[in-house]
Every structure is written in structure tokens, then in C-alpha cells.
Amino acid sequence: MGIRRTLLSSAVGFAGIAGVAGYAMAAELTISCGSVGQEQSICEQAVEEWSEATGNTVRLFSVPTSTTEQLALYQQILSSGGSDLDIIMIDVIWPGILGNHLLDLAPYSNGVEAEHFQPIVSNNTYQGKLVAMPWYTDAGLLFYRKDLLEKYGADAPKTWGDLTATAKMIQDGERAAGNSKMWGFVYQAKAYEGLTCDALEWIDSFGGGAVVNAQGDITINNEKAAQALTLAASWTGTIAPGGVLSYQEEDARGVFQSGNAVFMRNWPYAWSLGQADDSPVKDKIGVMALPKGGEEGKQTGTLGGWQLAVSKYSESPEIAADLVMYLTSKKEQKRRAIEGSYNPTIAALYTDADILEASPFMGQLKDTFTNAVARPSRATGSNYNKVSNAFYNAVHDVLSGESEASASLAKLERNLKRIKRRGW
Amino acid sequence: MTVALQQDGSGQRKAKRSNLSTARLRAAWLFLAPMMIALAVVAGWPLIRTIWLGFTDANLTDLSHSQFIGFENYLSYYDGEAYGVLVDPDWWNAVWNTLWFSVISVGLETLIGLFVALLLNAQFKGRGIVRAAVLIPWAIPTIVSAKMWSWMLHDQFGVINEILLGVGLISDPIAWTADPSTAMWAVIMVDVWKTTPFMALLTLAALQMLPGDIYEAAKVDGIHPVRVFFKVTLPLIRPAILVAVVFRSLDALRVFDLIYVLTSNSSTTMSMSVYARQQLVDFQEVGYGSAAATLLFVVIALLTTLTVMAGGLKLNEGEQS
Numbered sequence: 001m002g003i004r005r006t007l008l009s010s011a012v013g014f015a016g017i018a019g020v021a022g023y024a025m026a027a028e029l030t031i032s033c034g035s036v037g038q039e040q041s042i043c044e045q046a047v048e049e050w051s052e053a054t055g056n057t058v059r060l061f062s063v064p065t066s067t068t069e070q071l072a073l074y075q076q077i078l079s080s081g082g083s084d085l086d087i088i089m090i091d092v093i094w095p096g097i098l099g100n101h102l103l104d105l106a107p108y109s110n111g112v113e114a115e116h117f118q119p120i121v122s123n124n125t126y127q128g129k130l131v132a133m134p135w136y137t138d139a140g141l142l143f144y145r146k147d148l149l150e151k152y153g154a155d156a157p158k159t160w161g162d163l164t165a166t167a168k169m170i171q172d173g174e175r176a177a178g179n180s181k182m183w184g185f186v187y188q189a190k191a192y193e194g195l196t197c198d199a200l201e202w203i204d205s206f207g208g209g210a211v212v213n214a215q216g217d218i219t220i221n222n223e224k225a226a227q228a229l230t231l232a233a234s235w236t237g238t239i240a241p242g243g244v245l246s247y248q249e250e251d252a253r254g255v256f257q258s259g260n261a262v263f264m265r266n267w268p269y270a271w272s273l274g275q276a277d278d279s280p281v282k283d284k285i286g287v288m289a290l291p292k293g294g295e296e297g298k299q300t301g302t303l304g305g306w307q308l309a310v311s312k313y314s315e316s317p318e319i320a321a322d323l324v325m326y327l328t329s330k331k332e333q334k335r336r337a338i339e340g341s342y343n344p345t346i347a348a349l350y351t352d353a354d355i356l357e358a359s360p361f362m363g364q365l366k367d368t369f370t371n372a373v374a375r376p377s378r379a380t381g382s383n384y385n386k387v388s389n390a391f392y393n394a395v396h397d398v399l400s401g402e403s404e405a406s407a408s409l410a411k412l413e414r415n416l417k418r419i420k421r422r423g424w
Numbered sequence: 425m426t427v428a429l430q431q432d433g434s435g436q437r438k439a440k441r442s443n444l445s446t447a448r449l450r451a452a453w454l455f456l457a458p459m460m461i462a463l464a465v466v467a468g469w470p471l472i473r474t475i476w477l478g479f480t481d482a483n484l485t486d487l488s489h490s491q492f493i494g495f496e497n498y499l500s501y502y503d504g505e506a507y508g509v510l511v512d513p514d515w516w517n518a519v520w521n522t523l524w525f526s527v528i529s530v531g532l533e534t535l536i537g538l539f540v541a542l543l544l545n546a547q548f549k550g551r552g553i554v555r556a557a558v559l560i561p562w563a564i565p566t567i568v569s570a571k572m573w574s575w576m577l578h579d580q581f582g583v584i585n586e587i588l589l590g591v592g593l594i595s596d597p598i599a600w601t602a603d604p605s606t607a608m609w610a611v612i613m614v615d616v617w618k619t620t621p622f623m624a625l626l627t628l629a630a631l632q633m634l635p636g637d638i639y640e641a642a643k644v645d646g647i648h649p650v651r652v653f654f655k656v657t658l659p660l661i662r663p664a665i666l667v668a669v670v671f672r673s674l675d676a677l678r679v680f681d682l683i684y685v686l687t688s689n690s691s692t693t694m695s696m697s698v699y700a701r702q703q704l705v706d707f708q709e710v711g712y713g714s715a716a717a718t719l720l721f722v723v724i725a726l727l728t729t730l731t732v733m734a735g736g737l738k739l740n741e742g743e744q745s
Contacts, residue, residue: 068689072705079484097708100485181580190602191690243579243599246687255580382485386707393691400604402692421502 026054027316029323031087032061032070034306036249037269042340043327050326056319065250067091068192071385074098078311086314087324090132091193092123092305093377093384099126103310106130108321115330116345117370123378124307131309133328134345136336138304139372140201141365143256143264143274146286148174157291160205160231163263167239170262179260184239186252187265189399194248195392196375197302198265202228204300204373206293211391212376212416216424220391221413228293229398229405236399245400257281265290267304271359272341287361289368303372305345337362343369380424390415471721477714484708497715509715517691518699519723525608525683525695526676529615534669536616537623544624545631555628562621570685573614577601577686604692611686611693615679623668630664631657666735673731677724696720 033043040060047058061084063070071094077085078101090098106113109130113121116134124132142163144156152170157163167184174182188194204210208225212218236242241255249266256264257273259280264270274285289299308327310320326332333344338358349355356363377384394412397403403411478497482490499508509515544555561569576583579599588594600610634657642652680697687693689702700720704713 066688068706075484075705075708079487097485190688192688241579241597241599243597243602245599246579246602251580260580382483382708389689389702389706393689396690400602402604418505418507421507 026056027319028057028059029086029314029316029320030059030061030084031089031323032063032074032085033087033089033308033327035063035065037253037273038340039269042336042342046327046332046335047323050323054319054322056323058323061085066192066248067194071097078313081313083311083313083315085311086316086320088309088311089135090307090309092120092138092303092307093193093375093388095124095126095131095307096377096381096384098309099129099131101312102126102129102131103312103314103317103321104129104131105133105310105321105324108318108325109133112325112329115348117347120305120307120345132307133309133324135306135308135328136333136342137345137369138267138269138306138343139301139365139369140197140265140290140304141268141301141361141368142288142290143266143270144286144288145259145262145281145284147284148262149286156286156288157263159292159294159297160202160228161294163291164231164235164239167262171239174262181260183241183255183261185235185263185265186240186244186247186255186261188247188249188252189236189240189244189396190246190248190251191392191396192248193388193392195395196388197304199229199232199392199395200302200373200375201265201290201300202232202293204302205290205297207297208293210373210376212379212387214379216379216420218413218416218420220416221409224293226405226409229395229409232395233398233401233405236401245396268341268343268359268361271361272339287365289365299368301368301372303374305343383419383424386419387416390419474714474721475718477710478718479715480711482710482714484705484710487710490711493711497712498719509712509719514691514694515696515699515716515719518694518696521608521693522677522679522695522697525612525615525679525693526673529612529619530669530672530676532612532616533620533623533672534665536620537668538627538665540620540624541627541631544628558621558624560621561618562625564618566618566681567685569618570614570682573610573617574601574686577610601686607687607690607692611683614686615676615682618682619672619675623672626668626671627661627665630661633664634660669735670728670731674724674728677727678720696723 031043031047033047034040040062044060047060050056051058063073071091074085074088074090075098078098088098088102090102095102106129113130113133117137120134120137121130124130124134142157148170149156149166152166152173154166154170155162157166163185171182171184188198200210203220203225206224206228208222208228209219211220236244244252247255249270252261252264252266253270253273255261256266256270257279268287271285271287273279275282290301292299308324310317310324314320328345330346330349333342333346334349334352334355336342337344337349337352337355341359341362343362344350344355350362350366362369375384376387380387390412394408394415398405398408477490479492479494480490481493481496495508497508499506499510501507540558544551544558564572575581577585577600579585579597579602582597582600584600585594585597589597598606600606638656639652642656647655678697679695680701683693683695683698684701689698689706694702696716697720700713700716702713703709703716707713
């Protein structure tokens with residue numbers, strides 16, 4: 001019933017646009033463009049510029065900060081065929097999950113997607129349709145306090161072991177000096193998608209693979225993964241606050257930016273906020289790639305990033321697609337890179353002098369961004385969410401001391417087999 | 425009106441149905457019809473649809489292509505391995521969590537509610553204001569109070585840790601909602617805070633119905649007030665308390681918002697409703713999630729029946745008077 005109604009309403013929508021010859025009538029659009037950090041305000045500026053130029057009005061739709069909850073919300077709106085949302089900001093792992101409800105943007109893009117990073121474009125292609133335009137890309141990075149490392153004569157950590165030792169030393173030193181709130185390391189360890197990203201980085205840096213490999217085999221139950229998780233579990237309550245088990249990105253940033261942590265694992269967006277004029281740690285922050293697992297480990301970071309998509313049920317799909325093209329354009333991505341340190345998805349921008357001046361790490365860490373480890377969303381398809389949920393719960397059990405790493409991973413392997421059954 | 429109808433009904437079987445009573449019966453059905461239609465639409469239809477979806481492989485990606493698959497969502501075998509809600513350890517963990525949460529929270533709410541009601545039943549100055557003030561936690565929407573508490577319980581900037589650290593009860597901040605050993609207790613505490621006023625109110629209403637002459641008689645006989653409470657007050661308000669307990673248990677067994685806001689999908693506190701929602705929405709498994717929701721309905725129905733039977737409660741008691 002719902003589907004018939006929405007087909008009808010979108011048919012009416014198309015007819016309406018055709019009838020008044022495209023842009024003649026101003027449309028009212030609703031866009032969701034994030035709520036973490038300054039995402040919303042940066043998006044608002046661009047949207048206002050576009051509405052002034054085109055005469056359309058755009059409403060900003062506020063979403064929860066947790067990616068898991070955002071997805072749940074979009075699924076509810078989209079599966080009921082609701083036209084409440086026209087433009088949706090989607091995570092790099094969602095095209096396979098939401099693809100069915102999204103509009104093919106290829107007819108509106110004029111081939112501009114060729115300028116973007118090709119792995120992201122193919123990630124955003126669902127059943128041969130370009131369902132989303134790349135907006136910015138992400139990889140997990142290590143933020144550190146330059147001033148504190150200098151004060152204690154410590155080098156930037158090469159391995160997670162170094163990080164543990166340095167964090168402990170500085171934390172103890174600072175606490176002895178009277179800063180009782182100082183912690184060594186903060187990250188995202190709440191049982192949600194963010195923990196999947198963090199844990200994947202630990203495991204991959206030890207050479208423990210990516211939970212499920214490209215062929216779809218379950219690879220998580222291995223010695224190196226157990227080693228990585230055992231080390232991470234030792235942080236809870238020692239160099240990281242016990243509450244880290246309920247931290248998302250913004251909780252970690254809250255502790256780090258108030259000057260109460262030596263290291264933080266976060267996404268690039270935290271850079272420009274930490275460098276803002278009202279930030280207590282302005283000019284004291286360094287950014288580097290995450291440490292290696294051990295001597296033979298590697299540096300890695302989980303591939304993140306967000307795309308803009310148009311709902312199939314939008315009443316003004318053409319106008320919505322136009323706004324998406326505007327927001328993902330070179331000019332706008334450059335502005336976002338400078339003002340919000342959002343990594344562009346257009347390769348040419350990585351040599352842009354203005355961007356490199358505002359966010360030097362983008363040039364230095366270009367390799368990290370291009371070699372980031374992807375979550376197994378392609379191999380597991382529409383089962384990805386279940387895989388991720390089983391994974392972050394298993395990791396959370398280890399971090400909270402509920403179970404041993406090897407036991408938890410063996411259980412996880414059994415769970416994943418149940419989810420997989422005869423195939424993903 | 426229901427009382428009149430019942431008496432009519434039993435009379436009719438003996439005597440021949442008169443024109444008048446037929447007309448009255450028709451009128452009664454006419455008056456009942458809007459309510460019954462409304463119930464069928466908002467309660468009956470969703471329930472039947474959920475039960476039906478539990479037997480299909482419906483998926484949120486494309487609801488129009490679902491097929492009937494029998495009991496596969498509940499229990500099925502592939503290559504000697506059992507699958508389905510009934511053998512999912514997470515489901516049983518959720519059932520256990522829900523039962524644990526319900527028993528402890530309803531138990532505490534009943535006891536504290538009774539205590540508060542006894543206090544509020546006493547004569548003192550400003551009683552009206554206190555009675556109204558007690559209701560505030562109950563009046564705040566759960567989602568708001570849950571969010572409020574999640575800030576208060578926050579490990580780094582929560583006021584509760586600040587106070588406990590200040591008075592020296594703890595030396596390090598406690599991550600109330602994140603630590604598995606405290607998470608469930610944090611949830612129970614917030615629920616008790618929120619729902620005790622409801623229990624107190626129902627108990628207070630029962631207390632105010634008690635005839636004063638019994639207490640005068642007890643006073644004259646010089647019986648100790650504690651004895652009066654256990655021998656007179658408690659037996660008299662027992663039916664009211666039982667009704668309140670049944671209501672609260674129904675609510676507690678369906679608990680969702682509080683747990684979801686405080687601890688999201690964490691398996692330490694996951695209730696049956698959180699499990700069903702996760703399957704339905706996060707995993708898009710409308711069929712499987714509906715099967716879980718159906719089981720949730722069955723569990724609640726069973727437990728309510730058991731509670732009512734164990735309490736010797738007659739839900740139609742009022743009609744005899």
C-alpha cells in the first residue's frame with residue numbers, strides 16, 4: 001500500500017515539475033548533512049548560498065550523532081516511502097544497504113564523478129547505478145599533544161606498544177603535577193559502528209585482517225587479532241577512562257580538546273575544531289598515522305567518508321540532484337577542506353596550496369587516506385550491519401573485561417558463520 | 425454500563441429474549457462499535473500483521489517481495505546447525521535481562537511506592553504540594569528523563585560522579601552506563617526514580633479508601649501500629665497493589681526507551697524490545713524481528729496470566745458489588 005502511494009506521489013511530483021518546465025517553480029527541499037562537530041553549520045552556509053542563487057528553499061534535517069542510529073532513522077523513513085527527506089548524507093558502508101531507495105545520479109552528474117577517487121565512486125555504485133556522490137573521505141588518525149610529548153622528551157609512537165608506554169608515562173607525570181583529570185589515550189569504544197572502525201585498525205595494524213576477506217571468508221579468529229584486542233583491553237581503566245566504553249567521536253574529542261588526554265584516535269574533522277580560536281589545545285596538536293601493531297605490523301586507518309544521495313521518493317528529484325552536484329563540486333569541497341578539514345574526494349585538490357596550508361596533514365598523510373583499510377561491507381553486502389554488530393559486541397566484551405580475546409573471537413567466528421549460513 | 429450488560433446477559437439465557445432487550449443489546453453493540461473498531465485498527469491489525477510477518481522472510485530493503493517460510497524464523501536446521509530466534513543466545517540473553525530488570529525494578533518500586541504512600545497519607549502541613557511534587561518524575565517523558573540521567577551519569581562531566589568524588593565515596597569516576605557491572609543497576613535506578621510515583625499514587629488511592637473506624641477500633645484496643653499495618657492495612661490494599669504490580673510489570677517487560685537511550689544496543693542490558701527493534705530496523709530483518717516481537721507478546725501474555733493467577737487477583741471483582 002505504502003509503495004503504491006509513494007509511486008503515485010512521485011509520479012505526481014515528476015508531472016508537476018515537467019508541467020511547469022523545470023525550475024520555474026521554487027521547490028522546498030529537506031537535506032540531512034550530518035551533526036557531528038561543525039558539519040551542520042558548514043553545510044548550512046553552502047546550502048544558503050545555493051538557495052539564494054536558485055530561489056529554492058532548503059530545510060536542514062537534524063540527525064542523531066551515532067551513525068548506527070542515523071541509519072536506523074533513514075531506513076524507517078525510506079522503507080515507508082516517505083518524501084520527508086530529499087537529500088541524505090550516507091556513510092561509505094551504506095550504498096549496499098540503502099541503494100534500493102536511492103536515485104541514480106548519473107543522468108545529472110555530467111560525468112563529473114570521473115574526477116573523484118575511483119574506489120569511492122565504485123563503492124557508491126549499486127547495481128550499476130551511481131546512487132551517491134562522494135562528499136568527503138575519512139581515515140582514522142592519531143592526534144597527539146605536541147607540547148606534552150616535548151615536555152616529557154617522548155617521541156611520536158611508532159607502535160601501539162610505544163603509545164601505551166608514552167601515554168602511561170605522561171599521564172602519571174601530569175597527575176603527579178596536579179592535573180588529576182589527565183588521561184593517556186581516548187578513542188571510540190561504545191558498542192556501535194565507531195568501535196568497528198577502531199577495532200579494525202588495531203587488528204589490521206597487527207596484520208590480523210579485516211574480519212571477512214574480499215572472498216567472503218571469515219578470517220577474524222586468528223592469533224594476531226587476539227593479540228591486538230588483548231593490548232586494547234589493557235587500556236581500559238589504565239591509560240583510558242573506564243567510560244571510554246561508552247564514547248563516540250564527540251565524547252573522545254570533548255576529553256582531548258579540553259586538554260585532558262595525551263592521545264586521541266579520531267577522524268580528520270577534529271583537526272579544525274581543535275585548532276579553532278576557542279580551543280584550549282590550539283597549536284598544541286599534532287596529527288599522524290595510527291601506530292603499527294608491532295615491529296612487523298603496518299600503519300593503517302579505517303576508511304570512512306560520507307556521500308550525498310537523493311531519495312527515490314523525493315518530490316523534486318532534479319532540483320535535489322542539482323544541490324548534490326553543487327555541494328560535491330570542486331569549489332565547495334575546497335571550502336570544506338579549508339574551513340572544516342574535511343578531506344576532499346577529488347584527487348586534484350590534494351595539491352592545492354590553500355588546502356595544504358590550512359590542513360597540512362592532508363598532504364603528509366595522503367598515503368594513509370589512499371591506503372585505508374575498508375570495512376568488509378562489499379564482501380558481506382546487505383549482511384554488513386549484522387557482521388559489524390557481532391564484531392563490535394565481541395570487541396566490547398573484551399575491552400570491558402567480560403571475556404578473553406581468544407574466547408571472544410572464537411565465539412564471534414561461530415556467530416559470523418550463523419549470519420553467513422550458505423552465503424552472504 | 426458493562427455491569428448492566430452482564431446482568432442482562434445472564435438473564436437472557438433463562439427468559440425468552442424480549443423485544444426490549446434485543447433493542448438494548450443492539451444499542452449496546454452500537455455504542456461499543458466505535459471503540460472496538462478503533463481497537464481493531466490500532467491494536468488488532470498491527471498484532472496480526474506482526475504475527476503474519478514473523479512467518480515470512482520480509483526485509484526492509486524491499487517489503488513487496490516477501491515469501492511465506494513457515495517457522496524458519498523461529499527454528500530451522502541447515503547442515504546440522506540450528507538457526508532461528510529460539511536458539512539465538514542473544515535472544516535468551518535479552519529475555520533474561522528483561523526478566524531480571526522487571527523483577528528488581530517492579531519489586532523496588534512497589535516497596536518504595538508503598539513507603540511513600542504511607543508518608544503521604546499522614547496528616548502534615550503542605551501535604552498537597554508534596555503530593556503534587558512527587559509526581560514530577562512520572563510526568564517527565566521517559567525519553568527526556570533518560571537523556572537527563574545519561575548526562576548526570578556521564579563518567580567525565582556527570583554530576584553524580586562529581587558529588588561522589590566530592591564526598592570521598594569513590595576515588596575514580598565510575599562509568600555507570602558503560603561498565604557491565606553497573607549498567608543494569610543504572611538502568612534500574614533510573615526506572616525506580618521515574619516510576620515509584622506511579623506506584624505511590626495507586627497505593628495512596630487505595631489507602632484513602634480504607635474505612636477510618638477500623639483504625640479507631642485498633643487504637644482503642646491498644647494494638648501496636650506495626651501490627652495494625654500488617655494485619656489490617658496490607659490485606660486491605662493488597663488487591664490495589666496487585667493491580668498496580670500487573671500494570672507495572674506489563675510496562676517493564678516491554679521496556680525499550682530507557683535502555684536504548686542509556687546504553688543503546690549493548691548486550692549487557694539489551695531487553696526483548698531492544699532485540700526486536702535491532703533485528704527489525706538495524707538488520708532490516710522484518711520477518712525475523714517480527715518473530716521476536718511475537719515471542720515477546722507471548723512471553724508477556726504468559727507472565728501476566730501467571731502473575732494474576734499467583735496473586736489470586738480477580739480482575740472482574742468490582743462487578744459483583
